[in-house]
Amino acid sequence: MKRLEWTDIAYWLAVPPVLGFALFPFVYAVSSSFKLGNALFSSDFWPRVWSAANYAAVFAEQPFGQNLLNSVLVAGGVVLASLGVSLLAAYALGRVSFRGRGVLMMTILGVSMFPQVAILSGLFELVSALGLYDSLWALVLSDLIFTLPFTVWVLVTFMRELPKELEEAALMDGAGVLTVIFRIFLPLLWPAVAATSLLAFIAAWNEFLFALTFTLSSEQRTVPVAIALISGASSYELPWGNIMAASVIVTLPLIALVLVFQRHIVSGLTAGAVKG
Amino acid sequence: MCQIRLEKIQKRFGDNPILADIDLTVEEGEFCVFIGPSGCGKSTLLRLIAGLDDPSAGDIHIDGVRVNELAPAKRDVAMVFQSYALYPHMTVYDNMAFGLRHLKLAKDEIDRRVRAAADSLHLAALLDRKPGALSGGQRQRVAIGRAIVRQPKVFLFDEPLSNLDASLRVKTRVEIARLHRALGKASMVYVTHDQVEAMTLADKIVLLKPLAGQHGVPSIAQVGHPLELYHQPRNRFVAGFIGSPSMNFIDATVLNANEAGLACSAGGVPLTAAADAAGLARDSTVTLGIRPEHVSVGSGRLVGRISHLEHLGEHSYAYLETPLSATPLVVKLSERQATIGDTLPFSLPAQRLHVFDGAGDALPRLAHQDLTPAATAAI
Ligand SMILES: Nc1ncnc2c1ncn2[C@@H]1O[C@H](COP(=O)(O)OP(=O)(O)OP(=O)(O)O)[C@@H](O)[C@H]1O
Ligand SMILES: [Mg+2]
Numbered sequence: 001m002k003r004l005e006w007t008d009i010a011y012w013l014a015v016p017p018v019l020g021f022a023l024f025p026f027v028y029a030v031s032s033s034f035k036l037g038n039a040l041f042s043s044d045f046w047p048r049v050w051s052a053a054n055y056a057a058v059f060a061e062q063p064f065g066q067n068l069l070n071s072v073l074v075a076g077g078v079v080l081a082s083l084g085v086s087l088l089a090a091y092a093l094g095r096v097s098f099r100g101r102g103v104l105m106m107t108i109l110g111v112s113m114f115p116q117v118a119i120l121s122g123l124f125e126l127v128s129a130l131g132l133y134d135s136l137w138a139l140v141l142s143d144l145i146f147t148l149p150f151t152v153w154v155l156v157t158f159m160r161e162l163p164k165e166l167e168e169a170a171l172m173d174g175a176g177v178l179t180v181i182f183r184i185f186l187p188l189l190w191p192a193v194a195a196t197s198l199l200a201f202i203a204a205w206n207e208f209l210f211a212l213t214f215t216l217s218s219e220q221r222t223v224p225v226a227i228a229l230i231s232g233a234s235s236y237e238l239p240w241g242n243i244m245a246a247s248v249i250v251t252l253p254l255i256a257l258v259l260v261f262q263r264h265i266v267s268g269l270t271a272g273a274v275k276g
Numbered sequence: 277m278c279q280i281r282l283e284k285i286q287k288r289f290g291d292n293p294i295l296a297d298i299d300l301t302v303e304e305g306e307f308c309v310f311i312g313p314s315g316c317g318k319s320t321l322l323r324l325i326a327g328l329d330d331p332s333a334g335d336i337h338i339d340g341v342r343v344n345e346l347a348p349a350k351r352d353v354a355m356v357f358q359s360y361a362l363y364p365h366m367t368v369y370d371n372m373a374f375g376l377r378h379l380k381l382a383k384d385e386i387d388r389r390v391r392a393a394a395d396s397l398h399l400a401a402l403l404d405r406k407p408g409a410l411s412g413g414q415r416q417r418v419a420i421g422r423a424i425v426r427q428p429k430v431f432l433f434d435e436p437l438s439n440l441d442a443s444l445r446v447k448t449r450v451e452i453a454r455l456h457r458a459l460g461k462a463s464m465v466y467v468t469h470d471q472v473e474a475m476t477l478a479d480k481i482v483l484l485k486p487l488a489g490q491h492g493v494p495s496i497a498q499v500g501h502p503l504e505l506y507h508q509p510r511n512r513f514v515a516g517f518i519g520s521p522s523m524n525f526i527d528a529t530v531l532n533a534n535e536a537g538l539a540c541s542a543g544g545v546p547l548t549a550a551a552d553a554a555g556l557a558r559d560s561t562v563t564l565g566i567r568p569e570h571v572s573v574g575s576g577r578l579v580g581r582i583s584h585l586e587h588l589g590e591h592s593y594a595y596l597e598t599p600l601s602a603t604p605l606v607v608k609l610s611e612r613q614a615t616i617g618d619t620l621p622f623s624l625p626a627q628r629l630h631v632f633d634g635a636g637d638a639l640p641r642l643a644h645q646d647l648t649p650a651a652t653a654a655i
Contacts, residue, residue, distance in 0.1 A: 169362075
């Protein structure tokens with residue numbers, strides 16, 4: 001049998017605290033969401049009586065289904081728009097050499113350095129001027145501000161790595177720029193695209209400040225705002241059970257997405273393009 | 277009918293001249309090989325013809341049409357890249373069909389062409405594989421297949437065999453020669469730095485010379501049939517580049533020179549060369565050149581001591597220390613037992629000597645047994 005090295009011991013000693021630290025809040029939210037009434041304030045970790053009443057209440061007391069759909073639409077829209085724009089931008093910035101390319105890259109990065117609060121009032125003016133106030137389009141537009149710099153930078157880095165001959169071979173075969181980007185490069189960049197899409201989706205899904213500011217009616221809210229605005233019967237009571245149930249519901253799609261994409265994020269797809 | 281005509285082509289990267297003054301024609305069905313030292317611009321010239329790069333000056337005509345402004349796909353040329361550049365996410369079939377789909381050909385015509393190419397390149401069993409699951413030689417054949425299905429007027433190859441191992445390289449070389457004969461009317465332009473590939477495949481060799489940042493010198497050192505470059509090198513650069521091992525060069529002082537020959541002295545040894553040396557001044561310096569395979573060994577009034585031997589099996593090369601010059605004279609020995617330290621009598625036949633003047637230009641040779649340009653043209 002293999003002897004136990006001290007590194008193995010250290011590894012297994014380190015795993016439980018890290019796992020506990022990462023998972024405790026979520027496990028606690030799950031357990032709380034199944035507790036009823038005063039049991040929430042008892043010291044038991046697991047509920048004595050399991051009840052799905054909180055889940056039912058979340059959907060009954062506000063248009064939570066609509067809120068979920070809004071979140072899906074906004075996050076999905078942000079992902080599609082970011083990918084479309086950043087794939088084209090990455091081709092220009094990564095593979096075409098022109099004057100001022102470096103400056104442009106730094107400007108794009110610079111955009112993502114402003115805190116959201118700093119651009120909030122300016123964006124509000126823009127959103128009102130475009131007549132998008134209290135509409136999901138306002139959220140798609142404003143979320144692009146923090147997803148685009150990131151997706152552009154990541155895709156530029158990956159696109160630069162693709163061999164020049166591949167593009168030239170496609171040109172000789174009569175392919176246009178769009179064909180090169182979407183038929184040749186996109187399949188090869190798939191791992192990078194999957195990873196950046198996922199991160200952009202999560203960022204848009206969790207976005208709170210813009211969603212709070214640019215929407216008014218509860219039918220246009222996304223889930224983070226909806227959860228924050230969940231209120232009890234009286235102003236002295238916070239319905240923790242409902243909040244926990246709603247939190248669990250919004251987290252599940254993200255977990256599912258990560259698990260699905262994880263299987264697809266396989267690199268090494270470019271092997272065989274060029275004799276290595 | 278000539279397929280490719282280059283007129284006064286120049287190419288600079290920034291201020292650095294890479295190609296200068298290139299005038300060249302490639303005829304229909306001709307196999308033209310670009311050869312030259314690394315970095316002399318062979319790939320660049322090929323890319324200019326393909327349209328992947330633009331010349332800084334000059335015109336490119338393909339099939340009588342000026343194509344300077346034409347997109348690569350519109351030039352009716354196909355290129356095989358050194359790195360193959362296959363589309364990794366497509367099957368072999370789709371790799372070959374990709375360009376045809378852009379030509380808007382009918383589906384069954386595409387299918388017919390792809391299968392015909394696959395049959396002739398022994399790829400029929402591999403059509404559903406991705407490039408990642410192919411060996412280097414198979415990838416190479418797919419790259420060639422992708423070029424031939426387009427049925428272009430001109431094929432461009434950039435060192436297509438350099439990633440293959442030695443035996444596969446010989447096999448593929450023969451395949452390419454066979455392909456060229458089979459395609460008949462298509463011209464081929466082929467870049468290599470392998471002498472054997474150039475000598476065996478070419479109808480016409482274009483030897484390029486690095487400009488090394490100099491302005492005002494042409495890039496092409498010599499154009500001609502392989503044997504013409506071998507027997508009638510125009511200058512020292514060509515003489516030294518063509519042939520392996522390369523030509524021996526010996527500095528000599530002119531004793532007597534006229535149009536019937538040259539008498540000179542190298543290291544105190546008198547030598548004669550059959551070259552039209554009219555106009556060379558007495559006591560001026562010339563360079564004599566002789567190929568290792570042309571030194572006559574075994575008898576003669578000169579003697580050299582063997583300082584090093586290279587056995588290649590069928591024959592050997594001996595490095596001789598001679599009074600002629602400080603650098604050893606390389607000679608070819610066929611089936612002869614020799615050991616290092618032996619002395620060997622030899623002579624330098626006047627008919628076999630090349631003479632280069634002070635500027636490095638070759639003097640016209642009077643040799644009769646060699647092929648003259650007129651004779652090579654008839655081959
Ligand atoms: N895009 C470029 N920008 C600047 N210089 C370049 C560029 N492409 C090529 N060069 C230079 O042009 C010269 C010729 O390059 P090229 O690739 O044509 O050489 P080559 O003859 O094909 O050499 P090899 O036998 O090594 O392939 C080289 O000195 C190279 O550094
Ligand atoms: Mg090259």
